[in-house]
Amino acid sequence: MSNHTKKRVSIVGALAATALLALAACSTSGGTATTSTSGAAAKIIKVGFSQVGSESGWRAANTKDIQATLTTANGFDLKFSDAQQKQENQIAAIRSYIAQGVDVIAFSPVVESGWDAVLQEAKAAKIPVVLTDRAVDSKDTSLYESFLGSDFVLEGQKAGEWAVKQFGDKPTNIVELQGTTGSAPANDRMAGFKKAIEGHPNLKIIASQTGNFTRAEGKTVMEGFLAANPKIDLVWAHNDDMGLGAIEAIEAAGKVPGKDIQMVTADATHDGMQALVDGKINFIVECNPLLGQQLADVIKQIMAGQAPEKRILTKETTFTQDQAKAALPTRQY
């Protein structure tokens, strides 16, 4: 038997064994699927998850983690949809989850505003909603059970504090690559950074524009910044991907990213960390995308009739070049 055939046989064997185990562990009672661990039957929880899109390395890691955690083996039936960064797609997905009668709806809102009507519909259908990663600005907080994710204001503040330390009293021209207009991370990171540099008039934001959290748009916007501004000292990019796009634009303009123009970004994804190790980015503020387990725990609490914490904050750090060198080999995303 060739190695290839052996591998296929062992994969088929493993799949058959997994299917048998799954059959043994799952039963259907009154039309409701259940899993059984140590004899106790537990209902499979139907979760409808509406993801923002696939705009960044952070998002890819977030999607992978959620899909790997909310599995049948862990007691979930996950219905997942990608909204391609469009609010109307998320609203349609949430309505479809309501129509399907899922047990819980979770979503990461592309923008902060405009959710009240659809969240009211979920509430009327008695389907609890969990916000992951990004907030909504609804005044009525009874429209969702819990919000788990980062403190984006703090992330922006950490980036600004680094800029204050790094540039001291030197006159410094800063350009800002904002995330998606109207999104919580763009609004909050912008505010946090601004607050940190207040009182340091030598640090000036000379241009600020959205790059929609993507590498391609980060590059295009940076090309415009470079063409319009002969002296740029620092790029503050709201995520690694836009920073990586800006690096391409800076190099194409014959300048050295990290030296001629310094860079501070948010996320700390693998590609961003590599650019930090390579000296093309100078500092990264971490934003952790691994929210799957916290989401699973919150959903199980809700299904058990318990009230989860209303706000669950993600633990995060920052990275200098040396810290990135040490962290990169074991980085999960």
Ligand code: AHR
């Ligand atoms: O909401 C989190 C942000 O969204 C990440 O910083 C960014 O990379 C993503 O697209």
